[in-house]
Amino acid sequence: MGQKVALTGNEAAAFAMRQIDPDVVAAYPITPQTEIVQHFSSFVHDGRVRTEFVTVESEHSAMSACIGSAAAGARTMTATCSQGLALMWEMLYIASAFRLPLVMPVVNRALSGPINIHCDHSDAMGARDSGWIQLYSESAQEVYDNLIQAVRIAEHAQVHLPVMVCQDGFVTSHGLENLEIEPDEAVRAFVGEYRPEYHLLDPERPITMGPLALQNAYFEARRQLAAAMHEAKPVILAVAREFEALTGRSYGFFEAYRMADAELVAVALNSTAGTLKEAVDELRRQGTRAGLLKPRVFRPFPWEEMADALTRPGIRAVAVLDRADTNSTLGGPLFNDVRAALFDAGRRPPVKNYIYGLGGRDVSFAELVSVFGDLRATARDGGTDTPVTYLGVQPRRSGELAAAGTRRR
Amino acid sequence: MKRKLNGPADRPGTAGPAVVGWQEMPRGCVILNPGNALEYQTGDWRSFRPVWDENLCIHCLRCWIFCPDDSIVVRDGTMVGIDYDHCKGCGICARECPPKVGAIEMQKESGA
Structure with missing residues (x-):
């Protein structure tokens, strides 16, 4: 059973990421998401995760590095918001088209302009049609719970889609709340080990990712992605049931x-x-x-x-x-x-x-x-x-x- | 003669009906069979064709080293010809062939 702690939404996200212990995190800080990257980099520095942490020069590079990493078969995460998500935009579509199970906390912040750092949902809504699954979170508890479930949803063989887990900038990200956390071992057992069916670093089975798909293949690839979104629905509910059995906390659509x-x-x-x-x-x-x-x-x-x-x-x-x-x-x-x-x-x-x-x-x-x-x-x-x-x-x-x-x- | 455009279904990766149904396509449009670039015949992109003179060739294999499309056919260390199914006619082989040898000449394709 869980333990009660007080964490901000950003701390809850970083805490969940530490417990998930992804293989690779490539991220760039941006207000009000900065703390997620900051706390997570402390975990890396202190040796509390085995994650390869890649510092990059922009969010476009962050998402590009994540795509490369996930294509190579690594469990990969990042985090962003607002302008950062906007800068990732073209890469978001590639991540979902490659069917890479990235998981990304998004701390909702208004898009410029006028320039503004506070909460609204224009950032995530701009990525609405990108082929990413979007989960929304009322509280730090839901941020934590959604992130852990997101790994399982994203990596499910019938889904294989990236997931963004949204929370409200400052309101949730910087507000201190009581929440229940699960033991590290329980979370690790819940997310399990990521074993992709195929990936780029498998010398036994060389593959090509990202081929040119023109009039005779593009439409089929997009139709398949639409089907994966349909498949995601029962998977989201099944993962929620399993999560409830573990934590007692219940989730649905x-x-x-x-x-x-x-x-x-x-x-x-x-x-x-x-x-x-x-x-x-x-x-x-x-x-x-x-x-x-x-x-x-x-x-x-x-x-x-x-x-x-x-x-x-x-x-x-x-x-x-x-x-x-x-x-x-x-x-x-x-x-x-x-x-x-x-x-x-x-x-x-x-x-x-x-x-x-x-x-x-x-x-x-x-x-x-x-x-x-x-x-x-x-x-x-x-x-x-x-x-x-x-x-x-x-x-x-x-x-x-x-x-x-x-x-x- | 008007250059023939890519015909339906005979060129993977180009116009024509779907090469594979969406329910059978490997997830994420991944290509699972390695070396499949061979199936994609890029030879009809050519507007100039390299013509090789066997009698002049000294088999230095500079053309083989520089060809970006692996279209110089070599057997037992000897140049034996050009793979016109894949040669795009870039002319690098003709340029790299030593001037005093001059065993490769670029000639305009009849349909170009």
């Missing part, structure tokens, strides 16, 4: 919080789900049947399960909260996927989108409660003519500032 009889439902990723649980509890005390659905797995998108959960007859309205925008004029990426998932349902509730917290803008308890107030009106009036709301953005402060200036004088 999403967490359904007070959903059994919920009428008004919010959907949100990562740390905001924690604040939403408080909001749901408060609304329940006031007699509103509020609920929360927190996706853990965003890629592959568990659309069938989500449609089942959100079209239960009692549900009257749904709010999807997005910490990123698609700039399509039709809201955020989570909203679009959730809404599309419900399209074929015979009976479906109205779904509204709230874009919030861009660039680390705090989202308050009161604002989240107000979302449920909106949903109540939506449920009453049926449908909505403004599907997308920007929550907590300031339209105009000129009058207020002028007034404050007058007072000062």
Whole structure:
């Protein structure tokens, strides 16, 4: 059984990486992920892992080195966020196309510009279609648990896809939390040894990776990758069951919080789900049947399960909260996927989108409660003519500032 | 004569129907059989062809050393000819052949 410790989200990620003890880590520091690399390099220096730690000059090189390492048959990890993930972009697609089981913590931070170091999900959402599995984590505990499970999911013979494990920059990465950790031996036994079916350093079985695949092969390779995403779904659940047997902590595609009889439902990723649980509890005390659905797995998108959960007859309205925008004029990426998932349902509730917290803008308890107030009106009036709301953005402060200036004088 | 473009299915790695179904393709488009570059005949890329004169050749094998496509055929230490299925016609062999020997001459391909 686990032991209680206090760790930040970044420390929890580095701690899990130490226990996983990958063969190779090639990484480059970037705020707010820096501490993961820093703590892990201490473990390397102190001889607490056997990992070959490769310092590189950029994230593009970090991902390139990881691809080379994984292609050579080594269990390989890295970590990044924001601009670093953006710089990795072309290599992300190559990692998944080569079907390399890399595991990478991503500490969600806004993409420039304007330049900003705080939390939103625009970085990971930019990698949404890259063929990487994406797991999202509400807390340091989930960061730790998801990372350990990610190794097993990534390396599963039916999957063989890279996995990113996301957490909110600063909110989770730098917030100290109590969590339960497992003994080193238990984690090592759980992740097991990585034995790839084939790799580049096998002299008995020479292979070619990354061949040119033109009109007569590229499409088949991409179709196969799409199939691997389908295969990942049952594997994610099977690994979660095994993890629960070990730790007692239960995981699925999403967490359904007070959903059994919920009428008004919010959907949100990562740390905001924690604040939403408080909001749901408060609304329940006031007699509103509020609920929360927190996706853990965003890629592959568990659309069938989500449609089942959100079209239960009692549900009257749904709010999807997005910490990123698609700039399509039709809201955020989570909203679009959730809404599309419900399209074929015979009976479906109205779904509204709230874009919030861009660039680390705090989202308050009161604002989240107000979302449920909106949903109540939506449920009453049926449908909505403004599907997308920007929550907590300031339209105009000129009058207020002028007034404050007058007072000062 | 118009140069024939790659025909369907006779050139792995080029246009034409799928070489393998997605359910049978090795994971990640990996190629599992080594040495398969032989199957890819690059000879039809050529616009100039090296023509070798056996009577002038001194078998110094400079062409064999420099050929980037392993298209100089050597048997028992002796140059015996050119593999036109793979020679791309780069002309390096003709350039490296010692000037006083001049056993390789580049000639325009008839279809080029």
